[in-house]
Amino acid sequence: MTSDQATRRRETGHFVRWAKKQKLTSLDFPATRWGGPSGTIDTEARWGQARRLLHDDALAPEDRVAGLLVLLYAQWPSTISRLTLDHVHVDDEQVRLSLGREPVILPEPLDDLVRHLPARRRGHAAIGDHATSPWLFPGGQPGRPISSFRLAERLRDLGIHSGQARSTALFQLATDLPAAVLARMLGIHITVAVAWQRASSGDWTTYAAEASRRNNT
Structure with missing residues (x-):
């Protein structure tokens, strides 16, 4: 983790600090102070990916929703993976999703994707238990959500790199709000x-x- 070629420092740092707090190790891994936003912003690529997820019915619905939450609402895979059915609020007129303290009103056709996602959920956590599983993105273990690593991996398979896509989304949203x-x-x-x-x-x-x-x- 000290070499210039090391990857996943952020995730490793979280783990080491947790392990030390649990008295499982004496290692230290100081948190890195965030220096502010950086990186290349490619808004055209962002909108191209979003259009594909919105309209390509050949893609898995859960992947489409997860990708759009990264591209349009700057959410980390770790946050998306922890969403439950209680975060979705549906009525006759609109679909709202609680990502923060103030629910977001979802536009069409994303609202329909989220509206119907609970009935289409995949993963062992939802098999035979669609009515009671709380997770919007169930994982491979019963009662557990999909891991953030696996979700990020699935998004990468679609050409969506979560860090860059989230940066682009934040950059755009920050100009308007x-x-x-x-x-x-x-x-x-x-x-x-x-x-x-x-x-x-x-x-x-x-x-x-x-x-x-x-x-x-």
């Missing part, structure tokens, strides 16, 4: 929302100050 709304809607920390907003040149504090100056002239 105030940081507080972004944090409530996506379930991210307010400091992360502010950092992305500034990176996308969508700093609402600066905008408000400029608007105030314009109104006073």
Whole structure:
């Protein structure tokens, strides 16, 4: 993990710190301070992938929904894998999904995909138990959700790299929404929302100050 070629430092760090807290190891793995958003932003590729997931009926419904939650709502596979039926709110007019404190109203045709996903769930956790399994994305073990690693792997098979796709989604969302709304809607920390907003040149504090100056002239 100390070499330049090491991969999955983030996941390994979480594990080592958990193991030390459980007194299973004396190893130390300091958390890395997040330096703000970075990476190449390719919005055209993002929308191309989203259109494919929205309209390609040959793909598994659960993969389509998971991919769209990454591409459109900047969710990590680890968060998506823990979603339950209680996070989905359906009525006659709309489908809402709770990703943060404020439910998101899903647009068409994503709303229909999520509306019908519970009846189409796959995985041993849901086999013969569709009515009681709580997981929206059941995994290979009864009573357990799909692992974040397996979900990310399935998305990679579709050409979706979760980290890059999430960065692109956050970059775009931050240009359109105030940081507080972004944090409530996506379930991210307010400091992360502010950092992305500034990176996308969508700093609402600066905008408000400029608007105030314009109104006073």
